[in-house]
Amino acid sequence: MKIPVVKNILNANDQIAADNRATFDELGVFVVNVMASPGAGKTSVILATTERLPKDVRPGVIEGDLASRIDADTIAARNIPVVQINTGSGCHLDAPMIRGAILNLPLDAIDLLFIENVGNLVCPAEFKLGANLAVVVASAPEGHDKSYKYPGIFAAADAVILNKADLLQVFEFDIEYFRRGIEMVNPNVPFFPISCRTGAGVDAWLAWLLEKQKSFAEDRNQSVIV
């Protein structure tokens, strides 16, 4: 007897993530889902990146936090279009939240949209939003064992940024040990040690990101949705 196996039935979240992505693709918006622990420096990475963008790549930001509009105010002060999502007690963003947020963004004036997820190394990895890339921001003060303790989110990353890298020595951070942990779950993932404070390393990350964005601008039929 044959047992039917049905695969790839999209759940409700993934279906809406696909809808989000269709909207982004239609309007030519390249979208990056930024995930990290609380305080790793998601907002700082987004600011350091947007400051250095060429003029023809116009940024936008969706901010996710349980409460407060601190990050959205910081972004808005730079004259970057931004929407703040407050999740209440929710530990991650989901696709319907993004669906709502983009109604309040001038998508036709945005080429590169950063979605700053809720600070959490666990739950955000499990919910697609409709982005093109998922980026995990780790930071030196968190310690070099995080790639071993939170493998799921590092496995889901298209790139890993190590922020506050100017303080590696202060925190006795063994960068090779950290990287081996990442490689165990995500071999050859691009890795960018940076310092948003000093600016070191930001250009390498930016060059990689712009290459991805350019490739998208030339061909929007990229299939992976994150």
Next chain:
Amino acid sequence: MKIPVVKNILNANDQIAADNRATFDELGVFVVNVMASPGAGKTSVILATTERLPKDVRPGVIEGDLASRIDADTIAARNIPVVQINTGSGCHLDAPMIRGAILNLPLDAIDLLFIENVGNLVCPAEFKLGANLAVVVASAPEGHDKSYKYPGIFAAADAVILNKADLLQVFEFDIEYFRRGIEMVNPNVPFFPISCRTGAGVDAWLAWLLEKQKSFAEDRNQSVIV
């Protein structure tokens, strides 16, 4: 017509938390649920505390992580009884996990049990484990806005530790701003700036903790379960 309103029906987790607590009370074990972001220094706080305990207060530890036994190995190297819980993709510990773990701990040789929760500033606050105290460990590198962005966990704290306080200036951490955020949701909660690296402030935290433990040892009928 009167509508019956039924309150305080314990959910399955809370019922098992109460069972855990009954076990702890019977054996005279005082239990502290330690919650924090990844890398704030939960394990370091536990080690700094256990190192300074008087001889008649014998420690034990339950470690919670998605993966790895790194922290449990660190604790075991100090000859402290320890059990590692791996939650897989679970973003917090729950009462049944603790129920299982204590079967593997010599509770009659433990006076003060630390439960190190999964690194996460959101989900752990919502699940009682059967502890006497909930302690949140923040850290200077995370930034002074975390009390505003993650109010739920600070509201659930019986004490807040600010670790890596030797680095307040490096991270331009405004301690009064941070405290005002905590006071908004949890007025007058005890607050301990410490540095596990230098040892500064650890004695004040320890004195407070031992007072709580002593009060419990004299009267185990404390009603709040966290």
